[in-house]
Amino acid sequence: MSPQRRSGLGTNQEAIRRHNLGTVLRHVHGAGQTSRAELTSLMGLNRSTIAGLVSELESLGIAEHATPLEGSRQGAGRPSARVRIAREGPYVIAVDLGVDRAVVARVGLGGHVIQRAQAPVLRDGEAWQVGAAVATLIRTVIEGAPSAAPLVGIGISVPGLVRRSDGLIRLAPNLEWHDVSFGGIVLAALGLDVPVSLANDADLGALAEHTRGAGVGVDELIYVSGNVGVGAGVISGGHRLEGVGGYAGEVGHLRFNPDGRPCHCGNLGCWETEVGAFAIAEAIQCPPDKVAQLDEVLDEFDRPSTALRATGTSLGQGLASIVNMFNPQVVVLGGYFRSLYRLVGADVDAGLADRALPAPLESVRLELPGLGSDSPLHGAAEIALEPLFVDPVAALGTALVDVRARLAG
Numbered sequence: 432m433s434p435q436r437r438s439g440l441g442t443n444q445e446a447i448r449r450h451n452l453g454t455v456l457r458h459v460h461g462a463g464q465t466s467r468a469e470l471t472s473l474m475g476l477n478r479s480t481i482a483g484l485v486s487e488l489e490s491l492g493i494a495e496h497a498t499p500l501e502g503s504r505q506g507a508g509r510p511s512a513r514v515r516i517a518r519e520g521p522y523v524i525a526v527d528l529g530v531d532r533a534v535v536a537r538v539g540l541g542g543h544v545i546q547r548a549q550a551p552v553l554r555d556g557e558a559w560q561v562g563a564a565v566a567t568l569i570r571t572v573i574e575g576a577p578s579a580a581p582l583v584g585i586g587i588s589v590p591g592l593v594r595r596s597d598g599l600i601r602l603a604p605n606l607e608w609h610d611v612s613f614g615g616i617v618l619a620a621l622g623l624d625v626p627v628s629l630a631n632d633a634d635l636g637a638l639a640e641h642t643r644g645a646g647v648g649v650d651e652l653i654y655v656s657g658n659v660g661v662g663a664g665v666i667s668g669g670h671r672l673e674g675v676g677g678y679a680g681e682v683g684h685l686r687f688n689p690d691g692r693p694c695h696c697g698n699l700g701c702w703e704t705e706v707g708a709f710a711i712a713e714a715i716q717c718p719p720d721k722v723a724q725l726d727e728v729l730d731e732f733d734r735p736s737t738a739l740r741a742t743g744t745s746l747g748q749g750l751a752s753i754v755n756m757f758n759p760q761v762v763v764l765g766g767y768f769r770s771l772y773r774l775v776g777a778d779v780d781a782g783l784a785d786r787a788l789p790a791p792l793e794s795v796r797l798e799l800p801g802l803g804s805d806s807p808l809h810g811a812a813e814i815a816l817e818p819l820f821v822d823p824v825a826a827l828g829t830a831l832v833d834v835r836a837r838l839a840g
């Protein structure tokens with residue numbers, strides 16, 4: 432370690448304390464409720480340090496005392512003091528921007544969805560029109576927020592490629608958007624100045640399923656999102672795999688059938704053209720105007736056609752390439768793949784077994800999302816909450832209170 436670095440540590444006690452404060456909060460957020468004794472053993476800090484951090488979170492209005500659980504005594508002593516997320520504490524706005532509808536929610540720590548609203552989105556809508564519609568939904572969910580509760584930020588899930596450095600939407604093919612600063616558009620429509628974070632929907636699905644869905648405790652997880660487009664979010668070693676620009680996981684454009692259909696990306700026979708929403712719709716002869724409700728249409732089927740079973744086989748075969756590449760423990764099937772898997776799961780499994788290498792196949796299991804269709808929404812909340820886990824004091828310093836009074840329009 433360089434001498435400079437050592438002296439830096441000595442002068443950074445406050446930064447370390449805030450980091451520990453954020454880590455305590457991250458544990459309480461993940462568990463919903465925990466005890467000081469559990470925090471002490473998780474973090475390897477002594478009891479008085481943990482007690483100090485917990486009381487600071489309490490004085491910041493983020494955490495509060497909870498009643499000790501029966502039987503939670505430490506030996507013969509008193510039961511360990513419990514801590515939980517404060518009921519009227521900080522919140523974020525999560526936005527799941529779909530191709531045909533937007534869902535907006537007010538979400539507290541612990542992933543608690545307090546209020547939600549949704550509205551259709553015009554397929555050929557301009558970004559400013561969609562931004563105005565999203566702003567209206569945000570006003571609706573902020574309506575019931577206590578005026579003293581701080582708004583930490585806004586997180587937005589996007590069906591497209593999002594630049595990691597600044598959240599610019601480089602491409603949302605099914606909205607026909609190129610280089611759209613959607614975060615700025617929403618903030619301008621609201622007349623608010625709060626941090627806004629954007630990320631790809633499959634990446635956020637992976638994050639949410641890892642944090643509080645089907646993959647809690649699983650550090651090698653892939654969430655494959657089947658919507659109009661097909662993409663994947665990868666958790667590797669417990670962290671999101673983003674790539675240098677933030678565009679990793681575009682598995683929908685793996686070449687699958689060299690003699691196949693043209694894809695919007697300019698290539699022929701991408702996996703997305705074989706298993707995406709339009710391919711599924713064609714297999715079940717669903718009219719194109721019903722594609723937005725494909726999951727409901729699929730849920731009405733009880734016996735799959737040969738064409739639909741072939742789509743299931745293609746899904747499994749494509750998943751095999753992903754399993755061979757990343758060696759995941761869990762693959763979560765999101766979007767329309769949830770309904771598809773219920774119908775043709777045996778064909779998906781067979782396609783996967785047919786093409787995957789035996790070694791990575793041994794350890795992988797396919798799962799449906801623990802959060803249903805809300806994984807990207809929860810992921811959007813997670814990225815908006817993230818500043819609180821890095822430095823709660825700084826995040827609350829830039830958070831807005833009395834938000835309703837500040838809203839434009």
Ligand SMILES: [Zn+2]
Pocket residue numbers: 683684694695696697698701703
């Ligand atoms: Zn393509």
